[in-house]
Amino acid sequence: MSTVTYVFGIVAALIVLGVVIESLRRHHLRERHAIWWLLAGIVALIIGVFPDLLGWAASIVGVTVPTNLVFFLSIAVLFLVSIQHSGELTELESETRTLAESVALQDLRIRELEAALAEIESRRNR
Template sequence: MEERGAEVVGFYLSHRIGLLCISLVFMGVVLELVRRSHLKERYALLWLGAALGGLIVGVFPQAVVWFSNVFGFQYLTVFYITSFLFLLLLVLVFTVVISKLSERNRDLAQEVALLSHRLSRLEEGHVRDDP
Protein backbone atom coordinates (compact mmCIF):
# COMPACT_ATOMS: atom_id res chain seq x y z
CA MET A 1 0.00 0.00 0.00
CA GLU A 2 2.76 2.37 0.99
CA GLU A 3 4.85 1.36 -2.03
CA ARG A 4 1.83 1.93 -4.26
CA GLY A 5 1.53 5.43 -2.78
CA ALA A 6 5.06 6.21 -3.82
CA GLU A 7 4.43 4.88 -7.33
CA VAL A 8 1.29 6.92 -7.71
CA VAL A 9 3.19 10.07 -6.86
CA GLY A 10 5.83 9.01 -9.36
CA PHE A 11 8.71 9.32 -6.91
CA TYR A 12 11.66 7.04 -7.30
CA LEU A 13 14.14 6.53 -4.51
CA SER A 14 16.62 8.91 -6.19
CA HIS A 15 13.94 11.61 -6.33
CA ARG A 16 13.21 11.17 -2.66
CA ILE A 17 16.88 11.33 -1.68
CA GLY A 18 17.31 14.43 -3.83
CA LEU A 19 14.30 16.10 -2.25
CA LEU A 20 15.55 15.22 1.25
CA CYS A 21 18.98 16.64 0.55
CA ILE A 22 17.61 19.85 -0.96
CA SER A 23 15.22 20.32 1.98
CA LEU A 24 17.95 19.74 4.55
CA VAL A 25 20.41 22.10 2.86
CA PHE A 26 17.64 24.70 2.47
CA MET A 27 16.77 24.39 6.14
CA GLY A 28 20.43 24.78 7.08
CA VAL A 29 20.80 27.87 4.90
CA VAL A 30 17.67 29.46 6.40
CA LEU A 31 18.84 28.78 9.98
CA GLU A 32 22.28 30.18 9.17
CA LEU A 33 20.72 33.32 7.67
CA VAL A 34 18.70 33.83 10.85
CA ARG A 35 21.79 33.22 12.97
CA ARG A 36 23.68 35.93 11.04
CA SER A 37 20.65 38.26 11.33
CA HIS A 38 20.25 38.40 7.54
CA LEU A 39 16.72 37.08 7.81
CA LYS A 40 13.95 37.93 10.25
CA GLU A 41 12.42 35.07 12.23
CA ARG A 42 9.00 36.07 10.93
CA TYR A 43 10.01 35.22 7.36
CA ALA A 44 12.28 32.36 8.41
CA LEU A 45 9.30 30.44 9.86
CA LEU A 46 7.68 30.46 6.44
CA TRP A 47 10.75 29.06 4.70
CA LEU A 48 11.35 26.50 7.46
CA GLY A 49 7.74 25.40 6.97
CA ALA A 50 8.37 24.97 3.25
CA ALA A 51 11.56 22.98 3.91
CA LEU A 52 9.69 20.83 6.43
CA GLY A 53 7.06 20.15 3.75
CA GLY A 54 9.87 18.98 1.43
CA LEU A 55 11.26 16.71 4.14
CA ILE A 56 7.87 15.14 4.82
CA VAL A 57 7.24 14.47 1.14
CA GLY A 58 10.75 13.02 0.82
CA VAL A 59 10.23 10.59 3.68
CA PHE A 60 6.53 9.83 3.04
CA PRO A 61 5.76 10.42 -0.66
CA GLN A 62 2.19 9.23 -0.12
CA ALA A 63 1.69 12.44 1.90
CA VAL A 64 1.14 14.13 -1.45
CA VAL A 65 -1.61 11.65 -2.29
CA TRP A 66 -3.12 12.05 1.15
CA PHE A 67 -2.99 15.82 0.83
CA SER A 68 -4.60 15.69 -2.60
CA ASN A 69 -7.39 13.46 -1.29
CA VAL A 70 -8.06 15.71 1.69
CA PHE A 71 -8.47 18.71 -0.56
CA GLY A 72 -10.28 16.75 -3.24
CA PHE A 73 -7.67 17.22 -5.98
CA GLN A 74 -8.49 14.79 -8.80
CA TYR A 75 -5.10 15.15 -10.43
CA LEU A 76 -1.73 15.60 -8.77
CA THR A 77 -0.98 18.39 -11.26
CA VAL A 78 -3.50 20.48 -9.36
CA PHE A 79 -1.36 19.97 -6.27
CA TYR A 80 1.68 21.37 -8.06
CA ILE A 81 -0.25 24.26 -9.56
CA THR A 82 -1.54 25.14 -6.09
CA SER A 83 2.00 25.19 -4.76
CA PHE A 84 3.06 27.42 -7.63
CA LEU A 85 0.18 29.84 -7.00
CA PHE A 86 1.14 29.92 -3.34
CA LEU A 87 4.68 30.94 -4.27
CA LEU A 88 3.31 33.56 -6.65
CA LEU A 89 1.20 35.00 -3.84
CA LEU A 90 4.25 35.03 -1.60
CA VAL A 91 6.24 37.06 -4.15
CA LEU A 92 3.35 39.51 -4.44
CA VAL A 93 3.27 39.91 -0.66
CA PHE A 94 7.00 40.58 -0.65
CA THR A 95 6.79 43.24 -3.35
CA VAL A 96 4.07 44.93 -1.28
CA VAL A 97 6.39 44.81 1.72
CA ILE A 98 9.25 46.27 -0.38
CA SER A 99 7.00 49.07 -1.66
CA LYS A 100 5.99 50.03 1.83
CA LEU A 101 9.60 49.94 3.02
CA SER A 102 10.84 52.08 0.15
CA GLU A 103 8.11 54.63 0.88
CA ARG A 104 9.16 54.81 4.52
CA ASN A 105 12.77 54.99 3.40
CA ARG A 106 11.95 58.01 1.21
CA ASP A 107 10.04 59.73 4.02
CA LEU A 108 12.94 59.19 6.42
CA ALA A 109 15.51 60.52 3.94
CA GLN A 110 13.40 63.66 3.43
CA GLU A 111 13.01 64.07 7.17
CA VAL A 112 16.79 63.76 7.63
CA ALA A 113 17.36 66.52 5.07
CA LEU A 114 14.75 68.82 6.64
CA LEU A 115 15.88 68.20 10.22
CA SER A 116 19.60 68.56 9.54
CA HIS A 117 18.90 71.86 7.78
CA ARG A 118 16.85 73.01 10.77
CA LEU A 119 19.57 71.87 13.14
CA SER A 120 22.26 73.83 11.36
CA ARG A 121 20.00 76.90 11.32
CA LEU A 122 19.51 76.54 15.06
CA GLU A 123 23.25 76.17 15.60
CA GLU A 124 23.78 79.39 13.67
CA GLY A 125 21.30 81.06 15.99
CA HIS A 126 18.46 81.59 13.53
CA VAL A 127 15.47 80.33 15.43
CA ARG A 128 12.36 80.05 13.32
CA ASP A 129 8.86 79.18 14.24
CA ASP A 130 8.38 75.81 12.65
CA PRO A 131 5.18 73.91 13.37
Protein backbone atom coordinates in the same frame (compact mmCIF):
# COMPACT_ATOMS: atom_id res chain seq x y z
CA MET B 1 8.97 5.89 -6.94
CA SER B 2 12.61 5.00 -7.40
CA THR B 3 15.08 5.07 -4.53
CA VAL B 4 17.09 7.83 -6.21
CA THR B 5 14.00 10.08 -6.47
CA TYR B 6 13.07 9.28 -2.87
CA VAL B 7 16.55 10.16 -1.57
CA PHE B 8 16.76 13.24 -3.80
CA GLY B 9 13.50 14.63 -2.34
CA ILE B 10 14.70 14.16 1.22
CA VAL B 11 18.15 15.63 0.52
CA ALA B 12 16.66 18.64 -1.28
CA ALA B 13 14.31 19.35 1.65
CA LEU B 14 17.19 19.02 4.12
CA ILE B 15 19.30 21.41 2.04
CA VAL B 16 16.48 23.98 2.01
CA LEU B 17 16.08 23.69 5.78
CA GLY B 18 19.85 23.88 6.27
CA VAL B 19 20.18 27.01 4.14
CA VAL B 20 17.29 28.73 5.94
CA ILE B 21 18.61 27.84 9.39
CA GLU B 22 22.14 28.94 8.48
CA SER B 23 20.77 32.22 7.09
CA LEU B 24 18.93 32.76 10.37
CA ARG B 25 22.03 31.92 12.37
CA ARG B 26 24.16 34.40 10.42
CA HIS B 27 21.43 37.06 10.60
CA HIS B 28 21.06 37.18 6.81
CA LEU B 29 17.37 36.35 7.20
CA ARG B 30 14.98 37.59 9.87
CA GLU B 31 12.67 35.25 11.72
CA ARG B 32 9.48 36.65 10.28
CA HIS B 33 10.80 36.11 6.75
CA ALA B 34 12.08 32.64 7.50
CA ILE B 35 8.72 31.33 8.69
CA TRP B 36 7.43 30.68 5.16
CA TRP B 37 10.68 29.05 4.05
CA LEU B 38 10.87 26.88 7.17
CA LEU B 39 7.27 25.85 6.66
CA ALA B 40 7.94 24.98 3.00
CA GLY B 41 11.08 23.05 3.93
CA ILE B 42 9.31 21.07 6.66
CA VAL B 43 6.40 20.23 4.36
CA ALA B 44 8.86 19.20 1.63
CA LEU B 45 10.71 17.00 4.12
CA ILE B 46 7.49 15.36 5.31
CA ILE B 47 6.42 14.74 1.70
CA GLY B 48 9.92 13.47 0.91
CA VAL B 49 9.85 10.97 3.78
CA PHE B 50 6.21 9.98 3.24
CA PRO B 51 5.57 10.40 -0.52
CA ASP B 52 2.18 8.65 -0.34
CA LEU B 53 1.02 11.51 1.85
CA LEU B 54 1.06 13.81 -1.19
CA GLY B 55 -1.26 11.48 -3.12
CA TRP B 56 -3.55 11.25 -0.10
CA ALA B 57 -3.66 15.05 0.29
CA ALA B 58 -4.29 15.49 -3.43
CA SER B 59 -7.21 13.07 -3.33
CA ILE B 60 -8.73 14.85 -0.32
CA VAL B 61 -8.48 18.23 -2.04
CA GLY B 62 -9.73 16.77 -5.29
CA VAL B 63 -6.60 17.28 -7.35
CA THR B 64 -6.06 14.55 -9.93
CA VAL B 65 -2.28 14.89 -10.28
CA PRO B 66 -0.42 15.24 -6.96
CA THR B 67 2.33 17.29 -8.61
CA ASN B 68 -0.25 19.95 -9.44
CA LEU B 69 -0.95 20.27 -5.71
CA VAL B 70 2.77 20.86 -5.12
CA PHE B 71 2.82 23.56 -7.79
CA PHE B 72 -0.30 25.20 -6.37
CA LEU B 73 1.09 25.22 -2.82
CA SER B 74 4.44 26.54 -4.05
CA ILE B 75 2.73 29.38 -5.89
CA ALA B 76 0.59 30.10 -2.82
CA VAL B 77 3.68 30.35 -0.58
CA LEU B 78 5.44 32.63 -3.07
CA PHE B 79 2.30 34.78 -3.29
CA LEU B 80 2.16 35.13 0.50
CA VAL B 81 5.87 36.00 0.66
CA SER B 82 5.31 38.59 -2.07
CA ILE B 83 2.42 40.17 -0.15
CA GLN B 84 4.50 40.22 3.05
CA HIS B 85 7.42 41.90 1.28
CA SER B 86 5.12 44.41 -0.42
CA GLY B 87 3.73 45.44 2.96
CA GLU B 88 7.19 45.82 4.42
CA LEU B 89 8.35 47.76 1.37
CA THR B 90 5.44 50.17 1.80
CA GLU B 91 6.41 50.73 5.44
CA LEU B 92 10.06 51.28 4.53
CA GLU B 93 9.15 53.77 1.79
CA SER B 94 7.06 55.72 4.28
CA GLU B 95 9.88 55.71 6.84
CA THR B 96 12.39 56.77 4.19
CA ARG B 97 10.19 59.66 3.12
CA THR B 98 9.77 60.78 6.74
CA LEU B 99 13.51 60.56 7.37
CA ALA B 100 14.32 62.47 4.18
CA GLU B 101 11.92 65.24 5.20
CA SER B 102 13.44 65.34 8.68
CA VAL B 103 16.97 65.55 7.25
CA ALA B 104 15.89 68.35 4.88
CA LEU B 105 14.40 70.31 7.79
CA GLN B 106 17.54 69.78 9.90
CA ASP B 107 19.70 70.88 6.97
CA LEU B 108 17.59 74.03 6.57
CA ARG B 109 17.90 74.81 10.28
CA ILE B 110 21.68 74.33 10.16
CA ARG B 111 22.00 76.66 7.16
CA GLU B 112 19.85 79.29 8.92
CA LEU B 113 21.93 79.01 12.09
CA GLU B 114 25.17 79.24 10.12
CA ALA B 115 23.87 82.32 8.31
CA ALA B 116 22.82 83.90 11.61
CA LEU B 117 26.20 83.07 13.14
CA ALA B 118 28.03 84.52 10.14
CA GLU B 119 25.95 87.69 10.45
CA ILE B 120 26.74 87.99 14.16
CA GLU B 121 30.46 87.49 13.49
CA SER B 122 30.43 90.10 10.71
CA ARG B 123 28.80 92.62 13.10
CA ARG B 124 31.48 91.95 15.72
CA ASN B 125 34.28 92.48 13.21
CA ARG B 126 32.97 95.91 12.23
